[in-house]
Amino acid sequence: MNRRLTYRIVFVSILLLMIVITVFGQSRQRVPLIVEVTGPLGKTLQSEKLIKICRKYHITSEAVYQWQNHLVVYNAPVNSVLEKEVAAVYQGSTIREYAKPFYHFDRKQHCKDATVAKAWTNIILTANLVKNPKLRQEYLNYHATQFKKWPEVSQGFCNADFQQLLVYKNGRQLMLVISIPKGKTLDELNPKTTENNPRVDQWNAIMKKYQEGLPGTKPGEVWVFLQPVKTK
Numbered sequence: 001m002n003r004r005l006t007y008r009i010v011f012v013s014i015l016l017l018m019i020v021i022t023v024f025g026q027s028r029q030r031v032p033l034i035v036e037v038t039g040p041l042g043k044t045l046q047s048e049k050l051i052k053i054c055r056k057y058h059i060t061s062e063a064v065y066q067w068q069n070h071l072v073v074y075n076a077p078v079n080s081v082l083e084k085e086v087a088a089v090y091q092g093s094t095i096r097e098y099a100k101p102f103y104h105f106d107r108k109q110h111c112k113d114a115t116v117a118k119a120w121t122n123i124i125l126t127a128n129l130v131k132n133p134k135l136r137q138e139y140l141n142y143h144a145t146q147f148k149k150w151p152e153v154s155q156g157f158c159n160a161d162f163q164q165l166l167v168y169k170n171g172r173q174l175m176l177v178i179s180i181p182k183g184k185t186l187d188e189l190n191p192k193t194t195e196n197n198p199r200v201d202q203w204n205a206i207m208k209k210y211q212e213g214l215p216g217t218k219p220g221e222v223w224v225f226l227q228p229v230k231t232k
Contacts, residue, residue: 031099031100031101032074032075032076032166032177033075033076033077033078033097033098033099034072034073034074034075034076034097034098034124034168034175034177035072035073035076035082035083035086035095035096035097035098036070036071036072036073036095036096036097036098036170036175037050037070037071037072037086037090037093037094037095038069038070038071038093038094038096039069039070039071039090039092039093040069040092040093041069041215041216042069042216043069044068044069045066045069045070045071045090045093047064047066047071047229049089049090050064050071050073050086050089050090051064051229051231053082053085053086053089054073054076056085057076057077057079057082059073059075059076059077061229061231062228063075063076064228064229065124065226065227065228065229066226066227066229067126067224067225067226067227068216069216070126070214070226071090071229072124072126072175072226074122074124074177075122078099083095083097096170096171096173097170098168098169098170098175099168100168101166101167101168101177102140102143102144102167102168102169103143103146103165103166103167104164104165104166105154105157105162105164105165105166106164107157107158107162107163107164110147110154110157110158111154111157111158112158113158116163117161117163117180117181117182118182119181119182119183120163120164120179120180120181120182121179121180121181121182121183121184122177122178122179123177123178123179123180123186123225124175124176124177124225124226125175125176125178125223125224125225125226126173126174126175126176126214126223126224126226127173127174127176127211127212127213127214127222127223127224128172128173128174128211128212128213128214129169129172129173129174129210129211129212130172130209130210130211130212131172135209135210136172136210138210139207139210139211140169142206142207143167146203150199150203152197152199152200152203153193153199153200153203155197156192156193156194156197156200157193159192159193159195159197160180160189160190160191160192160193161180161181161184161189161192162178162179162180162189162193163179163180163181164177164178164179165177165178165179173214174211176223208222211223
């Protein structure tokens with residue numbers, strides 16, 4: 001083998017390796033990361049401090065959500081320094097990271113009409129799983145096989161024009177992210193998930209036994225909406 005051919009083979013090998021690394025890196029970045037700050041029960045955290053930190057890392061204020069003593073940054077960068085700064089500012093609070101969803105509905109993958117909206121509104125809800133470990137595992141098993149055994153559920157998401165739906169877990173706490181086309185509302189789209197689709201009602205009824213509200217919710221209240229923080 002001559003030297004010129006050897007150089008070409010080495011060059012092509014390096015080029016292919018760089019492509020693989022780039023694609024792998026991009027695929028990892030596509031999964032949004034959630035960082036949550038939870039303060040003492042009954043205490044409302046000041047969102048301005050978190051927004052200030054986010055701006056430092058080029059995260060828009062639209063990515064910050066709040067419910068009572070919970071603050072959330074959606075689609076945060078994988079950055080341990082950011083989390084350390086947040087912990088330093090919100091001393092006495094708990095910092096949790098939701099790095100990988102255990103359930104991922106993607107319109108491009110699961111819908112016949114794979115048209116994706118140019119701009120999305122991300123709606124974030126949170127709840128707890130029940131304390132019983134066996135029931136918690138059942139819940140995860142249901143979601144692991146949902147696309148195969150309950151295809152009507154994802155079809156309902158397609159009918160409702162959901163762009164993406166992610167479910168994360170940290171301990172018992174769940175984070176649900178529903179992405180819809182910007183300009184639409186969940187109130188107008190969500191009923192389409194069950195329209196002529198009774199299996200979705202069955203699914204929702206089964207899921208209720210696995211979920212409960214976070215501390216601070218009202219009796220019978222389970223999923224709560226984290227509201228986008230309004231900035232001046």
